[in-house]
Amino acid sequence: MEEDLISKKELLDLTGISYGQLYRWKRKQLIPENWFIRKSTFTGQETFFPKERMLGRIQHILSKKDDLSLDELAGKLSDMTWVQKQLLTLEEVRERNIVSSITLERYGQRDRNEHKYSFDQLLHLVAVDLLLGKGELSLEEADLLHHTLNVNRPQFQGKRWELFFARKMGVGFFLQALAPSELVFDEGVRLISRITLDDLTEQLQGKLG
Template sequence: MEEDLISKKDLLELTGISYGQLYRWKRKQLIPEEWFIRKSTFTGQETFFPKDRILGRIHNIIHMKDDLSLDELADRLGDTSTLYKLSLTAKQLLERNIVSSLTLDRFGGLDGGGDQEYAFEQIVHLFAVDLLLSKGEVNLEEADRLFYTLTVNTQRFEGKSWELFFVRKMGVSMFLLAASPADLVFDEGVRLVSRLAFTDLLEQLKGKVN
């Protein structure tokens, strides 16, 4: 399975940025060179991007560019080391719009007034669960299983990137975790409901915690 891609034309229309802005940010290394993927189409060669990562990165650039120079932005967006040291309380997660009150209440984060602290990995797990809940892709029972799956199994990757696959077949749902990049082939009748990559979650978190 390939990562979801978005064409340059659709990206510019969806985000409202110009061709010039996109390539200026590329020159300033705000957007990695390897995200510009050239593919053959029936109209010729077109440029595509990894959808979730580029949308997360452009969101972060737009919301941070008024406070930082482009060079400072490049340093900030390229550095993930501070994220791994991140620790936030449930109240801070709410204030920064990282996790909703529904998710925090579901997993006990609002007990005791929201003072419970979460380390980086726990924040990623809550963020992933909240993301799928907000999209309506999982129900509350599935959210419980997802949180348990992430909590128990992501430590096996020992700092390596991973991807989460959420699939359904004949009403039965299942979560799978695989080292990234993953190329999975499913049985006939299996529907891929959602696919989340650890790197994409990091990209989206950057703008919310900085």
């Protein structure tokens, strides 16, 4: 089961960036070399990218390119330790627009004035908010997702993982597995979404940066 990809043409159309910008950012190592994936299509060889990570990275670059030089931005993107050490209060999460107000109100901690959100807790909120924002799950399913991520947290601490959301006969369920994962479902299962830890970290990094 492959990660969702987006073609170069679709990417340029969707983001409004130019071909020249894309490859300049590549030369500056703002976009990793291994994100440029060559595949054979009926029109010949085309370039594809990991969709969620690429869109998150471009959003981050565009939001910071007026404040930082490309070299400074590349240095910051290559160092992920600062993201993993972040501790934010409820007010800071709200001010930085990490997730929607609906997600924060529903899944925020009760001891709002004292609690600080860790990297993992922020990732869980981002995962729920991402799928809710796409309209891919109900609030009840979002409750289950948030609970599942919290319960599984010790098992996946410090490891790369992927999250799968699927439906069978209208019933939604989640699978969390170490990455990279190769899962095969039966014909009655419809995969709704696949999210990697890298996707979520990319989005969170963009909002924290």
